[in-house]
Amino acid sequence: MVALKYFQQAKVPVIVNMAAGAPITEQYAPPQVADSYVFRLAASDSIQTARLVTEAVDKMHFSKFALLGDNTPYGRQGVEHLRTALAKRGIKPVFEGGFDIGQTDMQGIVSQSKTAGAQALLVWGIGPELAAIAKTRAKAGWKVPMLGSWTLSLDNFIANAGPAGDGALMTQTFIAEPITSRRQEFLISYRKQSGQEQIPSAVSAAQGYDSMLLLAAAIKQAGNTSGTAVRDALETLHAPVYGVVTTYNQPYSHTDHEAISGDMVVTGEIRDKHIAYAHKEEITAIIVGRRTERK
Secondary structure, three states, X not given: OOOHHHHHHHOOOEEEOOOOOOHHHHOOOOOOOOOOOEEEOOOOHHHHHHHHHHHHHHHOOOOOEEEEEEOOHHHXXXXXXXXXXXXXXXXXXXXXXXXXXXXXXXXXXXXXXXXXXXXXXXXXXXXXXXXXXXXXXXXXXXXXXXXXXXXXHOHHHHHHHHHHHOOOEEEEOOOOOOOOHHHHHHHHHHHHHHOOOOOOOHHHHHHHHHHHHHHHHHHHHHOOOOHHHHHHHHHOOOOOEEOOOOEEOOOOOOOOOEOOOHHHOEEEEEEOOEEEEOOHHHHHHHHHOOOOOOX
């Protein structure tokens, strides 16, 4: 958030391809500024939380939730968005709890969530702390679902949580399965160049890769690397860009710098320490292709 003002002042386009906080693009969106140089290729918190609530309420038919978030702006904003998404359904959380970065003792918030009658845990944080929650829940023999943002797909959650992480559900833009030829080529190239069989953060890798494709397309269309010319080109890309997350058809406009919309997000599930599609029908939707709905 602090660094972005320097890109804006220098008129240098920046594509944020991991951070999900909604204010990242909102702070420089028109009419606050005439022209924004801040773009994003990641699912914002508002999109992810809405998707999680749809999963938990409409598909899993739960109505009693504990909201657990880390005590950082990321965690607090995530919990706030979850609370708002639930409120739209007329649902109030039965418990809300916070935890610090590096905290390993989650007995208190897990016990309070159970006592409050939570049917599921909606969590917002980074891998290691979420793993501590998963292990505490498993140790207590409390078999309630755990749902959270894309960070549940990080290796530092899966490795630390071990078997306690199985069944966790998370919002994703990319799951490392070769369901299209582009994804297969991407995964093969990654393994060849990195020497690693598994991508530590597949979502980050895919979004980072696609953001470079969009930037390259914008530079080609602009015919130069002037900041203003590249920004204009990003907002008016003429041809589709074939990425590994999706195919981008005019992903940005002058007033909307979010490349990812709600219809591009899927639900991932941890199965035996690997991320899989929670719903097979979402695979078909991706293969057919999706289009961002312009605001």
